[in-house]
Amino acid sequence: MPIKRSVLRARIENAGEVIGSLWPLRTFNAANPLAGFEDQPFDQAVDRARKLFGGRPYPRPATFRQAWENGEINPALLTRRLEAHGITDPPAALLERMAADDPPGDTSPADEPLDRLMTKWLAAFLDQGQADWPMPNREEGFYAAWRSVAPYDHDGPPVDSPSDLPPTLLDAFENVLTAYPEGQWESIFVQHLAALPGWVGFIKWRAQQDDHPWQAAYPISLADYLAVRLTLAKRMGRAIAPDDAEELPANGTTRPRLPALWLRAWEESYRRRLLDDLSAAADASGADEDDERPAAQMVFCIDVRSEVLRRHLEATGPYQTFGYAGFFGVPMQHERYDGVRVKSCPPIVNPRHRIAERPAPDRETQAATYDGWRRWGEAGRSLVKTLKHNVAAAFGFVEGSGGLFGAALAARTLLPSALFRATEAADARVPGPDHFCAPTVDRVPEADAEGPLPVGLSPEAKVTYAEAAFRLMGWTDTFAPVVVFTGHGCQTPNNPYKASLDCGACAGNPGGPNARVLAAICNDPDVREALRERGIDIPDDTTFVAGQHNTTTDEVTLFADPDEVEGASDTIRRLQADLETAQAETAAERVEHFRADRPDAPVDEVQRRAADWAETRPEWGLAGNAAFIVAPRRLTRDLNLNGRCFLHAYDWRSDAEGTALENIMTGPMVVGEWINTQYYFSTVDNAAYGSGSKVTQNVEGKVGVVQGNGGDLMSGLPLQSLRTDDVHVQHRPLRLLTLIQAPVGRVDAILERQNTLAQLLDNEWMALAVMDPEQDNTILRYRPGGEWTPDAAESAAPASAAG
Amino acid sequence: MSDDTTYEPTEHTLHPLKKIEIIVRGEKEEFVRELLDDSGVSGYTIHRDVAGRGEHGFHEGRLLFNDRAGLVMFFAVAEEEVIQGIVDGLTPLFEKSSGVMFVSDTQVVRLDKFLGEEDEAGGAA
Incomplete structure (x- = not known):
């Protein structure tokens, strides 16, 4: 049966969700490498991503040890969390156990001949002016250009002439997919896209640019990539469909793992201290209005670096x-x-x-x-x-x-x-x-x-x-x-x-x-x-x-x-x-x-x-970022936030409708979450989600970096932007906590309207707390599912999936 | 004022066609546009930043600092076969992303405006 182009396109679009877009170097943008998984709970998402990309889900045991020895993890909080899951061993023994269970180092990429061929041709096709001798026929698109030169490639499977290969994209898909039911296509595509998330992320980004001169001149799409890869895979006798197509159970794994518990205890220790400091500051600054x-x-950027200056x-x-x-x-x-x-x-x-x-x-x-x-x-x-x-x-x-x-x-x-x-x-x-x-x-x-x-x-x-600026800042x-x-x-x-x-x-x-x-x-x-x-x-x-x-x-x-x-x-x-x-x-x-x-x-x-x-290490960038505070500067002015907080000015009194707050939460706060998750994943697995050591990086085609002389494009941040040495991290991989000073009802109404925000919170990609000025600046914490509980009730709450 | 041209009596005959309305999140606008461009419809209309209530609560219109979260509505009119091609392309999409589509009967006067060019074979998938 011939394949319907519109159906094929939709299946590719769906499969492409698992790969985050990768911006070219010059306009490098922070983004969650697992953005396509944000509709799933964090623990389940990192687990699936581990299967797909081989990336670590949680910080390394050595990172927890560093935090523990520095006193960054509150022992009482940790013990309570562990005990809630029936774990009573002392933390030191648990650190030992985690280290013993842990595979050494970060993920190392597999040397797969199919990947090697693909990266060679992708680098040649996607070059943006670095090569002196560019690949020929690029104006016809990636599949057609590759087809015309494949007979000359002696690293790949033998091809006598282009006519040995399917003439169009659609033929290429038909040639491979007719053996599989439509229901299996997406899992086939996912497997082949996830093999090279760097190049695929870049193609995904470039295909979405309306006015990108290189894309207009030399078009490429995920369909092109898949057509070349599936054609090669078939000719090389490589697997087309994944071995293990079955889905994980919807509820994720059954038993919470130690690193997940340690991460939550570490996060909670930081958040507790911050919220206590903010509460104290609210009490102190209550009456003192500065009218002079x-x-x-x-006005500075919300960037965490601004806070210090x-x-x-x-x-x-x-x-x-x-x-x-x-x-x-x-x-x-x-x-x-x-x-x-x-x-x-x-x-x-x-x-x-x-x-x-x-x-x-x-x-x-x-x-x-x-x-x-x-x-x-x-x-x-x-x-x-x-x-x-x-x-x-x-x-x-x-x-x-x-x-x-x-x-x-x-x-x-x-x-x-x-x-x-x-x-x-x-x-x-x-x-x-x-x-x-x-x-x-x-x-x-x-x-x-x-x-x-x-x-x-x-x-x-x-x-x-002009009006938006002053209204959002409540000024x-x-x-x-x-x-x-x-x-x-x-x-x-x-x-x-x-x-x-x-x-x-x-x-x-x-x-x-x-x-x-x-x-x-x-x-x-x-x-x-x-x-x-x-x-x-x-x-x-x-x-x-x-x-x-x-x-x-x-x-x-x-x-x-x-x-x-x-x-x-x-x-x-x-x-x-x-x-x-x-x-x-x-x-x-x-x-x-x-x-x-x-x-x-x-x-x-x-x-x-x-x-x-x-x-x-010219500077530490946004390393350390862990919280996002939406409040007047009055609240934070007397605190040393150590360059770890995004600060957005906001005055709840001048925003009765919540319009300004809604724009802050859907705009800057979302960007904050993108930055924070990028730092998190680049830190927990620098090989899978970061870009490795600067010392061995090479710029490829003016679009991205590779390690050594080839391979997949690296995404995320370099090692030296996150770590002080092989063992110690500068960036503490904690998920973002947002604190908003506003009536809780106003925040709740916004979450009601903005489903994607509620989803980020319910799935624990970030956390939210509100300091309600109508309730004597009481701090309320958002719990996954939509419930608000007073801050102090933390230990009483059964809380999250793994927490 | 004299005019000796004789006018044909104008006919307002209505021709039956199908109409499709599609609402998706802003981040899928590109996908739907390409699908429509490729489907053989002669044209379509886009409304950006539409507001309304749906499965996930009330959706506000324009946000200042987020163009991806807004809702985009498309509508297009064409022959049933063409509309069916669009439906085929959207059905798998809605398994993963949120969105709705409605197909209804409609009538137009100037039929030639709505008969798209023949679909070119073998283009990009």
């Missing part, structure tokens, strides 16, 4: 800080001055505007100077590339220029701090686009034709984004003379994972451009007038400024010249000085977590890390 006008207010900045003077998603609510594509366009909003948001950097009217001379230097630089780079790649010139070139390259190499390796200062000095002499460009915030209809998105923002859109009065929107980005050379350290809310790009857009909107008198009509009264003497927090050095750059900001010059100068103090304090706190060369000079240390091309 601060000198300046700064905010705390130190607040200590320097009369400043208030806020947390908001780092794309500042502007769903935009950013066109840089060099013409490159990048998405600059979260993975779950589609860009709706293109914002281009154009030289500001009074800065054209600076732009011309910069252009001149840039042309020289480009000409030089292009010459060097030609000389290096030209067979005849390469030897002579190396001979003649080797000394220079050697000196540059030596400088980068031996004198990274000097290099940092030299780069800063060069930037000061020839200021970059940040200094002379302004974003096209107003509509530029004549530029629309250059791309799929309208350029600039309509007056209505401007008001919408409708008390505006300081200077308000800074601060994006963030990292500084790290020679690092394919740079995007993982940039702003997750800006699709792995620095957030400065979005900050500039929102600042420009808020300075627009028409926008201010419209906001005033909507009850947000921004005084005339308030100026909005944009800035960017360099998370590697903790320096904050303000995109404003104090001399040019009327009436606020002194405030800005003082703020700049205080930001320097805050930088020093933050760096001092952070270097304690590094094996620092210069612990005595923290700022030098972090600057050296930002410039050193051999540094595998």
Whole structure:
């Protein structure tokens, strides 16, 4: 019977759910590698994923030992949990037992000839401009292109001519699938997709991009991948269908395993401490309302790294800080001055505007100077590339220029701090686009034709984004003379994972451009007038400024010249000085977590890390993230949260309908869960869900990294972003706890409307607690199933499947 | 004003066809669009961010910061055979993802607008 194309397509779509999308390196996005399993309870999902991908479900015993020895696991909580499951052995003995039961190391990939062939052809087909000799016939699609070259592949099964192979995709499927009932197709597809989750995740991502130039030129889909793989598998006599197609029992395994219990005890120990601290802070801060006008207010990304800097900045003077998603609510594509366009909003948001950097009217001379230097630089780079790649010139070139390259190499390796200062000095002499460009915030209809998105923002859109920002943060009065929107980005050379350290809310790009857009909107008198009509009264003497927090050095750059900001010059100068103090304090706190060369000079240390091309740990990124707090800063200001909490500003009093909260919970909180699960899985099994050691990584086709010279694309984070050494972790793999200060009924109503959120909680991918201000700030915990219980009743609750 | 052209009497004959309405989560919009593009329908309409009550409670319309969780509604009109092809492609999908479809009888005046081009054989699956 011929196969129906529409049915086949649906079966492939369903099977593809088990593989998470993998973004290309340059816009690396945090995502749950097991996103396709979120409709199942956590314990069941990690178990199935272990069967499919071979990944560990829970932290290694050595990680629990580290937490236990550090006192991060409360012994009473642990004992209670164990006893509830009839386990009475002492924790030390259990650690021994877990270690003895545990297979050593992470998963190691199997060397399967079929995988080797597939990765060879996928790497050739998906190359995005790295190869000098590209694969031929790519414009016909992956299956057709492979079919045309398969006769020349002597590593694979013998093929005399392309006509030996099925002519179309559909024929290829028919050739293999007619032997199997439709009901078995999905399990066949799942098995073959799961064999190479990295490449398949990337194909899944690329096939969903409407305007991706490489996808438009050289199309590939999961169907292409499966057609090639199944055709090869049949010719090589490999298994088509999985041996063990039966499903796990719906309730998962029968007996809770020790690591699952230990994980829950560890999580609960952290959460308990945090919630106790927050309760105490709520009691202390109850009456003290701060109505006095601060000198300046700064809005930072919700990113856990902001918390450390905010705390130190607040200590320097009369400043208030806020947390908001780092794309500042502007769903935009950013066109840089060099013409490159990048998405600059979260993975779950589609860009709706293109914002281009154009030289500001009074800065054209600076732009011309910069252009001149840039042309020289480009000409030089292009010459060097030609000389290096030209067979005849390469030897002579190396001979003649080797000394220079050697000196540059030596400088980068031996004198990274000097290099940092030299780069800063060069930037000061020839200021970059940040200094002379302004974003096209107003509509530029004549530029629309250059791309799929309208350029600039309509007056209505401007008001919408400004109002959304202040409503979500619950900030409708008390505006300081200077308000800074601060994006963030990292500084790290020679690092394919740079995007993982940039702003997750800006699709792995620095957030400065979005900050500039929102600042420009808020300075627009028409926008201010419209906001005033909507009850947000921004005084005339308030100026909005944009800035960017360099998370590697903790320096904050303000995109404003104090001399040019009327009436606020002194405030800005003082703020700049205080930001320097805050930088020093933050760096001092952070270097304690590094094996620092210069612990005595923290700022030098972090600057050296930002410039050193051999540094595998320029910064710790979001390692440590464990909680998400949705509340006014008042609640957390006096606490040291150790850079482990996402902080979103929110005021329950100005959001009676719960609209702002609903947007926070469906947007930033979901992104927080994606980041947290990525860190969790990359830490518990770095080979299956992370990307292994940076030392042996190679960039493949400009799209991803592989280990060594080939194989599957690695997903997730590198080892050095998570671990201090082979035994110790820097990132504590705990699932995210969200704490919201709001009436419990409001939160419950949102969960009622947003089924996917309730599902994340019921299946324990994250946890939720509410501090109810209408019940004297009592803390209530959400239990899987939808029940709310007072915090203290933890031990009484029979709780979760394995807990 | 003189006009000596003679007009044919306009006929408002109604032709029976089938209509399909499909509601899926935003993340499946791409899949449904490709299915429709490939099915032979001459065109379709998309409503994004629709609201309503379903098996999983009340669904709000547009969320500010999440384009995947919203609901998308499609409708298309075509001959029964074409609609059947779409139903075949959606039935397996709804085993895994949430969504609904309704097929009903409908009538159109300008039949030629709704007869799609012949399905090309052997394209991408």
